[in-house]
Amino acid sequence: MKVLVPVKRVIDYNVKVRVKTDGSGVDLTNVKMSMNPFDEIAVEEAIRLKEGGTASEVIVASIGVQQCQETIRTALAMGADRGIHVKSDEELQPLAVAKMLQAIVAQEGPSLVLLGKQAIDDDANQTGQMLAALLGWPQATFASKLAPADGALNVTREVDGGLQTVWVKLPAIVTVDLRLNEPRYASLPNIMKAKKKPIAASTPEDLGVSAAPRLKTLGVVEPPKRQGGVKVASVEELVDKLKNDARVI
Amino acid sequence: MSILVIAEHDNETLKPATLNAVGAAAQVGGDIHILVAGTGCKPAAEAAGQVAGVAKVLMADAPALDHQMAEVLAPLVVGLATGYSHVMAPATTNGKNLLPRVGALLDVQPISDISAVDSPDTFQRPIYAGNAIATVQSSDPIKVITVRATAFDAVEPTGSTAPIETVDAPEDPGLSRFVGQELSDSSRPELTSARVVVSGGRGMGSAEAFNILDGLADHLGAAIGASRAAVDAGYVPNDYQVGQTGKVVAPELYVAIGISGAIQHLAGMKDSKVIVAINKDEEAPIFQIADYGLVADLFKAVPELEAELKKAG
Numbered sequence A: 001m002k003v004l005v006p007v008k009r010v011i012d013y014n015v016k017v018r019v020k021t022d023g024s025g026v027d028l029t030n031v032k033m034s035m036n037p038f039d040e041i042a043v044e045e046a047i048r049l050k051e052g053g054t055a056s057e058v059i060v061a062s063i064g065v066q067q068c069q070e071t072i073r074t075a076l077a078m079g080a081d082r083g084i085h086v087k088s089d090e091e092l093q094p095l096a097v098a099k100m101l102q103a104i105v106a107q108e109g110p111s112l113v114l115l116g117k118q119a120i121d122d123d124a125n126q127t128g129q130m131l132a133a134l135l136g137w138p139q140a141t142f143a144s145k146l147a148p149a150d151g152a153l154n155v156t157r158e159v160d161g162g163l164q165t166v167w168v169k170l171p172a173i174v175t176v177d178l179r180l181n182e183p184r185y186a187s188l189p190n191i192m193k194a195k196k197k198p199i200a201a202s203t204p205e206d207l208g209v210s211a212a213p214r215l216k217t218l219g220v221v222e223p224p225k226r227q228g229g230v231k232v233a234s235v236e237e238l239v240d241k242l243k244n245d246a247r248v249i
Numbered sequence B: 001m002s003i004l005v006i007a008e009h010d011n012e013t014l015k016p017a018t019l020n021a022v023g024a025a026a027q028v029g030g031d032i033h034i035l036v037a038g039t040g041c042k043p044a045a046e047a048a049g050q051v052a053g054v055a056k057v058l059m060a061d062a063p064a065l066d067h068q069m070a071e072v073l074a075p076l077v078v079g080l081a082t083g084y085s086h087v088m089a090p091a092t093t094n095g096k097n098l099l100p101r102v103g104a105l106l107d108v109q110p111i112s113d114i115s116a117v118d119s120p121d122t123f124q125r126p127i128y129a130g131n132a133i134a135t136v137q138s139s140d141p142i143k144v145i146t147v148r149a150t151a152f153d154a155v156e157p158t159g160s161t162a163p164i165e166t167v168d169a170p171e172d173p174g175l176s177r178f179v180g181q182e183l184s185d186s187s188r189p190e191l192t193s194a195r196v197v198v199s200g201g202r203g204m205g206s207a208e209a210f211n212i213l214d215g216l217a218d219h220l221g222a223a224i225g226a227s228r229a230a231v232d233a234g235y236v237p238n239d240y241q242v243g244q245t246g247k248v249v250a251p252e253l254y255v256a257i258g259i260s261g262a263i264q265h266l267a268g269m270k271d272s273k274v275i276v277a278i279n280k281d282e283e284a285p286i287f288q289i290a291d292y293g294l295v296a297d298l299f300k301a302v303p304e305l306e307a308e309l310k311k312a313g
């Protein structure tokens, strides 16, 4: 079976983001961009499925600016087979992304789409569920374990109360959580090999999808800054402060 | 305007986050209806009918709705949604699993995890791990929204006597099935609604050592949380994780022990009223946001703190 992994280029998780002074968004000039960490986990899982003989081919897709090709290359260096880049300079929202992924699924016919549970920039946590809805496929979100089972998958999910296991019939959507696996680093030979792997280029128009946003961002501000407090010298002083100043105990 | 709130419940009782979602709905304004979908969920529906500000309860009670799988529940919500201006749910793992599926079926772009209501079509939401707050306006005819529970006051659980109307549940399309669960059972308060949270990080060192927080938590009536590093290391189960990609908490008192204060962790707790940090590294970033910082070895400080609290009564 083919596995499709959508990968998103996001601000690196180590970068301290700055809100633009005009309030139009977050300053992305000259900041380090990386693959969304959850998507690295999704790519890793797809490659393991291939190594384990369950998957036949791993295709990665990224939608966005030209530099998304770097993100695709990273996935190819990890071991994915080929890439698809849908080029768009617009502000993309999950509904539009999900519609484009739906079109890619129609072209490629994967049996499984593995996505990150959320992208760490917009923190929407939507795309996988929306893609599942558009395709009429089952969804197993926040996966921490995946076990192939005869035309289906048993997926363990991280939920508020603990862990839940669901059975989903293939084709299916799985969104991955942090503890599914530890992604590998690409080796130098594999980085070299990845340069020769194909990346097909397309556009939202080619896919017949409008990328026009439904949500208008009216402004972006910094949250109120929390004032650092005081250091206390001892446990006694701490308890005294909590009792008499903060009055929380 | 009329708003459909999707209740989070276990068939018997409502989960506290439902009351915060109703609180957000009340800020939007208009009639508030609440959907209770499950199996044998009449007690939860009756509880929902008492929630202050609720005008009507819709109850869907069917075997197919056991465990509220999104594949069954989403079409049910979609069928009901056309009568409403807003569909809202708490931003719990259930809400996050369900509402985007509803949104896509309605051809609506959902709005995740709102932290404020500016007007019926304009909302604030944290992005980039809470390092920026975006104000977004929706042009969709139905607004599909998940609500950050800690950002809205809970409404009173009683006060209304709303009628319960039964709605038909859709067929199970057979795409998915609940297999089993492993819930961390705890006599402690629920993490996201506790008044006090005591969290441990990698500094705890091991699962056994993590237990030293029990006595402290017992004394404070606290829920126990953790950093991702502590969960990854297997000290505690996944549902303890506080942060950008775990749970968001905003208790009266948050005690961070052996936690360095990475932005991903801060995203989940920096709206707490009072923050205490205990860390042996005086440069740890957690001290930059803590109201009270104690530079100390936790294995010494935690037992001392427990003893001192007992003394203070």
Ligand SMILES: Cc1cc2nc3c(=O)[nH]c(=O)nc-3n(C[C@H](O)[C@H](O)[C@H](O)COP(=O)(O)OP(=O)(O)OC[C@H]3O[C@@H](n4cnc5c(N)ncnc54)[C@H](O)[C@@H]3O)c2cc1C
Residues within 6 Å of the ligand: A005, A006, A007, A008, A009, A024, A025, A026, A036, A038, A039, A061, A062, A063, A064, A065, A089, A090, A091, A092, A093, A094, A097, A114, A115, A116, A117, A118, A119, A120, A121, A122, A123, A124, A125, A126, A127, A128, A217, A220, B127, B134
């Ligand atoms: C203030 C603001 C400014 C913005 N500015 C820009 C901008 O300048 N440029 C821009 O491109 N976007 C911009 N966006 C859009 C935003 O960053 C997201 O792309 C969009 O909202 C999708 O949400 P998400 O990534 O949180 O989705 P989620 O649903 O959290 O993503 C889950 C998963 O879906 C998949 N996925 C999501 N998006 C893609 C993608 N594009 N390609 C492949 N797979 C994907 C990944 O597997 C990902 O892990 C902006 C948003 C806001 C609020």
Ligand SMILES: Cc1cc2nc3c(=O)[nH]c(=O)nc-3n(C[C@H](O)[C@H](O)[C@H](O)COP(=O)(O)OP(=O)(O)OC[C@H]3O[C@@H](n4cnc5c(N)ncnc54)[C@H](O)[C@@H]3O)c2cc1C
Residues within 6 Å of the ligand: A013, A037, A038, A120, B200, B201, B202, B203, B204, B226, B227, B228, B229, B230, B241, B242, B243, B244, B245, B246, B247, B257, B258, B259, B260, B261, B262, B263, B264, B265, B268, B278, B279, B280, B281, B284, B296, B297, B298, B299
């Ligand atoms: C995509 C992504 C998502 C993430 N999501 C989350 C999330 O939701 N929540 C989260 O918490 N993290 C998250 N993280 C991880 C985050 O970046 C940090 O790695 C993590 O929070 C660190 O946990 P920690 O503070 O326990 O460990 P460390 O950073 O290792 O800190 C341990 C601290 O303990 C102190 N210490 C050690 N021994 C003692 C002692 N004996 N006495 C006193 N102090 C001691 C040390 O001085 C140190 O400050 C995420 C990361 C990524 C990439």
